[in-house]
Amino acid sequence: MVAGASGIDLVAMVIAADEGVMPQTREHMEICSLLGIRHGFVVLSKADMVDEEWMELVTEDIRDFMRGTFLEKSPVVPLSAVTGEGMPEFIRTLEKLAKNIPHRSSTGLFRLPADRVFTMKGFGTVITGTLISGQVNVGDAVMLYPSGVVSKVRGIQVHGESVETAVAGMRTAVNFQGLEKSSVNRGDVLSVPDALMPSYMLDISLHYLKSNKKPMKNRTRVRFHAGTAEVLGNLILLEKEELLPGEDTVAQLRLDTPVALVKEDRYVIRSYSPVRTVGGGSVINPAPRKHKRFRKDVTARLKELTSLPPEQIIDYHVAESGYRGVSFTILRIMSNIPEKQLTQSVQLLLSKKIILQMDKEKRIFVHEHNFAAYCEEIRSFLEEYHRMHPLKNGMSKEELKSKLPVYTGNRLFQMAVNRMIKEEKIVQEGDIVRLTAHRISLGQDQTVIREKILKNYQESALTPPYFREICAEPETDAKQAQSVLMVLLGEGLLVKVKEDLYFHAPAVEKLQLLLTDYLKKNGEISTPQFKELTGLSRKYLIPLIEYFDSQNITIRIGDIRRLRSTGK
Numbered sequence: 001m002v003a004g005a006s007g008i009d010l011v012a013m014v015i016a017a018d019e020g021v022m023p024q025t026r027e028h029m030e031i032c033s034l035l036g037i038r039h040g041f042v043v044l045s046k047a048d049m050v051d052e053e054w055m056e057l058v059t060e061d062i063r064d065f066m067r068g069t070f071l072e073k074s075p076v077v078p079l080s081a082v083t084g085e086g087m088p089e090f091i092r093t094l095e096k097l098a099k100n101i102p103h104r105s106s107t108g109l110f111r112l113p114a115d116r117v118f119t120m121k122g123f124g125t126v127i128t129g130t131l132i133s134g135q136v137n138v139g140d141a142v143m144l145y146p147s148g149v150v151s152k153v154r155g156i157q158v159h160g161e162s163v164e165t166a167v168a169g170m171r172t173a174v175n176f177q178g179l180e181k182s183s184v185n186r187g188d189v190l191s192v193p194d195a196l197m198p199s200y201m202l203d204i205s206l207h208y209l210k211s212n213k214k215p216m217k218n219r220t221r222v223r224f225h226a227g228t229a230e231v232l233g234n235l236i237l238l239e240k241e242e243l244l245p246g247e248d249t250v251a252q253l254r255l256d257t258p259v260a261l262v263k264e265d266r267y268v269i270r271s272y273s274p275v276r277t278v279g280g281g282s283v284i285n286p287a288p289r290k291h292k293r294f295r296k297d298v299t300a301r302l303k304e305l306t307s308l309p310p311e312q313i314i315d316y317h318v319a320e321s322g323y324r325g326v327s328f329t330i331l332r333i334m335s336n337i338p339e340k341q342l343t344q345s346v347q348l349l350l351s352k353k354i355i356l357q358m359d360k361e362k363r364i365f366v367h368e369h370n371f372a373a374y375c376e377e378i379r380s381f382l383e384e385y386h387r388m389h390p391l392k393n394g395m396s397k398e399e400l401k402s403k404l405p406v407y408t409g410n411r412l413f414q415m416a417v418n419r420m421i422k423e424e425k426i427v428q429e430g431d432i433v434r435l436t437a438h439r440i441s442l443g444q445d446q447t448v449i450r451e452k453i454l455k456n457y458q459e460s461a462l463t464p465p466y467f468r469e470i471c472a473e474p475e476t477d478a479k480q481a482q483s484v485l486m487v488l489l490g491e492g493l494l495v496k497v498k499e500d501l502y503f504h505a506p507a508v509e510k511l512q513l514l515l516t517d518y519l520k521k522n523g524e525i526s527t528p529q530f531k532e533l534t535g536l537s538r539k540y541l542i543p544l545i546e547y548f549d550s551q552n553i554t555i556r557i558g559d560i561r562r563l564r565s566t567g568k
Contacts, residue, residue: 003225004115006130010040020061077089104167109195113132114129117181127174128172136166143191144189155175204284206280223272231257231259238294238299266282310342314337323407327363382434391484393490396432457502461503515533518533524562
């Protein structure tokens with residue numbers, strides 16, 4: 001009954017005149033109320049089987065039953081399927097009520113919960129259901145949720161007639177290309193590809209029916225019904241240990257299998273055993289994070305979400321998404337705000353810099369508070385790095401990025417680095433990042449080592465020792481010497497030509513000028529000519545000429561070098 005009632009706007013509550021209101025009638029009324037149905041009337045069937053006096057008594061009993069429900073002021077139409085008595089009045093009542101029901105919008109997100117799936121010879125797989133929102137056209141690409149199977153609409157029928165388009169409210173049969181019947185289950189939802197987000201958890205507002213005989217305890221096993229799906233799960237009460245009959249609360253459902261819903265979708269909960277309807281309500285968040293119980297801030301916010309204005313709903317969900325951010329598509333299902341209005345609200349929040357756009361192509365947004373926290377993490381990592389490595393100029397971007405959560409990706413990281421550079425909080429030099437205030441500070445011992453190393457390279461000019469030879473000298477701490485070497489390289493006083501071979505930077509610059517002048521006059525130089533020009537041995541000659549190649553000063557062509565056109 002729940003699956004059949006999902007998506008309908010008008011109910012005809014059938015009650016047999018010879019039996020009156022039965023337990024199942026009461027449960028059907030509860031389900032209709034929980035599903036948010038607001039229009040309908042009562043059909044008093046088997047009118048030919050009772051006399052006039054009984055008819056008056058049962059009608060009065062029905063009126064009492066309807067009191068306080070959405071059918072309280074609705075017509076009660078006696079009807080006999082055998083004699084036809086009351087049929088004209090039934091049709092008039094149905095037509096009158098149907099005219100006053102607002103049309104469902106066809107501009108919303110296309111969703112069709114599957115209630116039947118079968119194979120027709122010559123057509124293939126067919127799925128039927130009530131189209132609850134949006135529209136679908138022949139040729140559209142669609143996705144099956146929660147499985148993620150994608151197919152293409154081959155044909156559409158509405159009430160047995162082939163059509164090109166079906167819109168919200170219509171009973172619809174959709175025929176697909178290349179979709180296996182075995183990949184479809186009752187309860188699956190058809191929608192636009194990548195538009196829904198299957199989730200094992202739901203935040204819900206819950207009404208526990210007054211007709212229940214005992215309280216509902218936390219973690220009660222329940223049957224969850226939404227659309228055409230029935231899923232088992234546990235009900236987590238967030239603000240109390242048990243729920244009394246007639247009470248309302250916010251809760252979290254943790255399901256055994258995922259469902260793909262939208263904010264404000266109606267649902268019904270039935271007990272695990274014996275099976276009966278115990279409550280229901282609407283979805284607050286179709287893909288939430290796991291909540292801890294008895295957090296007043298969490299429960300207060302969930303209650304607010306049922307009535308907040310659009311901008312505040314968006315603000316909440318973007319903030320909840322943390323560093324990952326949230327896409328426009330997901331905001332759509334989490335807010336259930338029409339696309340045009342959602343676009344306007346997002347633009348307003350962007351203009352106020354409450355949220356930031358992290359990815360323009362995919363329209364992913366991050367909250368300013370979360371972005372500021374991310375930048376603070378970067379600052380904190382750099383501060384710690386400078387404390388641990390006071391002689392290093394800074395931290396490589398890749399190493400810094402590796403310290404942050406992997407899922408944040410490159411876009412957020414680069415956004416943060418760019419902002420912090422703009423705000424003069426950090427400095428980037430090549431691939432090295434440091435805090436603006438960071439300055440290399442050498443201790444007394446390190447200053448002595450620095451002077452010793454620098455003097456060694458200054459005096460040796462283009463014939464320096466290998467660095468390991470310097471470290472092997474008496475009274476030289478190799479570890480400290482390595483740190484000081486990094487400082488000298490960062491200051492640009494030394495140049496690394498190859499592994500363990502460093503030169504005094506002014507000596508290399510002088511040699512570069514000599515080489516470029518020679519090439520400008522002569523056009524090319526061979527290795528023997530370079531040896532003659534410099535007087536260096538092959539130990540230094542080859543590394544230096546290859547260094548100039550790597551720096552785009554020269555280009556090697558066979559056994560000679562020429563000046564690059566972009567050379568310095």
